[in-house]
Amino acid sequence: MRLLVLGDSLSFFGPSGPLPADHPRLWHNICAASLGGSAELAAGFGWTARDAWWALTGDPRIWSLLPSTDVLVFAVGSMDTLPSPLPTYLREGLRYVRPDWLRRWVRARYAAAQPLLAPYARASLPPALTARYLRDMLVSVRNLQYTMPAVGIVPSVHRAPTYANAHQGHAAAVAAVRGWGARAGVPLLDLPSVIGEHVRSGAGNPDGMHWGFEGHELVGKAMAALISSQA
Secondary structure (H helix, E strand, O other): OEEEEEEOHHHOEOOOOEOOOOOOOOHHHHHHHHOOOEEEEEEOOOOOHHHHHHHHHHOHHHHHHHHHOOEEEEOOOOHHHOEEOOOHHHHHHHHHOOOHHHHHHHHHHHHHHHHHHHHHOEEOOOHHHHHHHHHHHHHHHHHOOOOOOEEEEEOOOOOOHHHOOOOOOHHHHHHHHHHHHHHHOOOEEEHHHHHHHHHHOOOOOOOOOOOOHHHHHHHHHHHHHHHHHOO
């Protein structure tokens, strides 16, 4: 069995930082191993459902994987819920500021301001758009006549100081994703139930957002059980 996972940094961050996609203690590899198969990961830092849509429609490597994919996993939506003091196009555009000293200065000022502004900020991606991009990804795959089962996730939780622990967009995003899952017939792994205690207790990555290896094991086994239940 081969899984194709469209994810975010929750899929490749461990207890102390990012890891190669094939690291055996990451959740998607634990899940695939439990099912007797393998996993392919397409993910990036801060990816929202919109980024996954862009990857699915624009990355020819993903196109090459679809014919041999047995289960499609939409593991995005969590980063959509994070409060963003700046619109995405401005926040993402900071990397393009030149010269280098000015970029470093601007990013340092933004990093200092983010925890102060996060409690008053909107989600990085509006919940309706999260649901729309999830819908569009599934529809595009089905339009190509791929019939493999698909599963998704309920957005995760965090206790990140960089966001002042603010998560005011989470409830609306959860409702939107659950609504999409119900309409599309896509079963969802309830990440807050699976990983919530791990994150809130401080057992995960010190950043308060990503998971330790124990968390990856919890998610990997839970996702494997969800996929098995759909067989």
